Amino acid sequence: MLRQQDVGHRIVIRRIVGIREGRPLFSDALGELVELSETHITLATDAGRLSVPVGEVHRAKRVPPARRPTAAAVVALELAADEAWPAPVRGxxxxxxLRSADGWTGRANSALPVGDPDRPLPAALDAVQRWYAERGQPAMVNVPLPLAAPVGAELDARGWGEGRPLVLVQTVALAALPAAPPDRADLPPVELAGTPSEAWLATAHARKGGLPTAARHVLTAVDRVRFAHVYADGRLLAAGRGTVTGGGRWLGVTSIEVLPEARRQGLAARVVRALVDWGTAEGATHAFLQVEQRNTPAVALYRGLGFTTHHTYLTRVAPS
Structure with a gap:
């Protein structure tokens, strides 16, 4: 049977769904285990979230992860993510x-090496360094893995460092998300707006270490974008941002933040859920987010909502 260590992994359940002529009838379900309790096993399947009473489980076990996404799928998601976080200066x-945004965030100030650079790899990386040097910035490259592993190997040979921890690019089918939590009278509502409030921007300023002019472009220069706000007594307690890109398929969830004194009340999950409801109404079918692997509370939150890792990336920085 399953253990708590299996949460977040792919499992298969054989459940008893009836009796015919004295023999049990079985049905199998395959998906990611999102919750394991004394009474139910809950998994996220392609058809949606499924909660199976323990008494109906004939057999359950962990199985190998699904096949890695194709190169085309990784490229499409990376481009949708770029569209959702648009640098004002591009090449x-x-x-x-090639992307530049006054140094605000690694994603908006790094090269994205997907596709053909139209020249040999060493010459392409030389050109990347020149482009950033012309703008007075350190050269950085976001390396999607395993897709851009050859780029990573060449950067290793050149002595490039890792500027940030490993980032997980996680996805979920919106149909597989759990139902919205019931309204709670003790929690303030989530408000969505087409522009961020000054309090929202102040939160981003504190988290990202500044807010240059280019940052406003990154945050707002998307055709379909919403900013989530949760206020109590006039004070912003939680915030988030949602975009719909990739031809309308992808809801991007970014900038989820809850003030320390308001944490562990379910506000982050409610913000994500509000953005999901908006994205679904806009026609999105899947959601993605990017989270550092070392951010274990956030990883646990998103795992509980059904997100799984699609691929990863490292931000590589040229030597001084």
Missing amino acids: HLGDWL
Whole structure:
């Protein structure tokens, strides 16, 4: 049977769904285990979230993870994520993207090496360094793994460092998300707006270490975007941001933040749920987010909502 260590992993359940001529009838379910309690086993399947009473379980076991996404799927998601976090200064190196935003966030100030750079790899990386040097910035490259492993190997040979911890790019089918939690009278509502409030921007300023002019472009220059606010007594307690990109398929969830004194009340999950409801109404079918692997509370939160890791990336920084 399953243990708590299996939460977050792919499992298969054989459940008893009836009796015919004295023999049990079985049905199998495959998905990611999101919750294991004394009474129920809950998993996220392709058809949605399924909660199976323990008394109906004939057999349950962990199985190998699903096959890795195709290269095309990784490229499509990376481009949707870039569209959701648009740097104001952009260039192209063949299919590669070059991005600059006054140094605000690694994603908006790094090259994205997906596709063909239209030249040999060493020459492409030389061109990346020149492009950033012309703008007085350190050269950085976001390396999606395992797709861009050859780029990573070349950067290793050149002595490039890892500027940030490993980032998990996680996804979920919106149909597989749990139902919205019931309204609670003791929690303030989530308000969505087309522009961020000054309090929202102040939270982003504190979290990202400044808010240059380019930051407002990154945050707002998306056709379909919503900013989540949770206020209590006029004070912003929680915030978040949602975008719909990738041809309308992808809801991007970013900038989820809850003030320390308001944590462990379920506000982060409520913010995500409000953004999901908005994205679903906009026609999105899947959601993605990016979270540092070391941020264990956030990883646990998103795992409980059904998010799984699609691929990862490392931000590589040129030597001084």
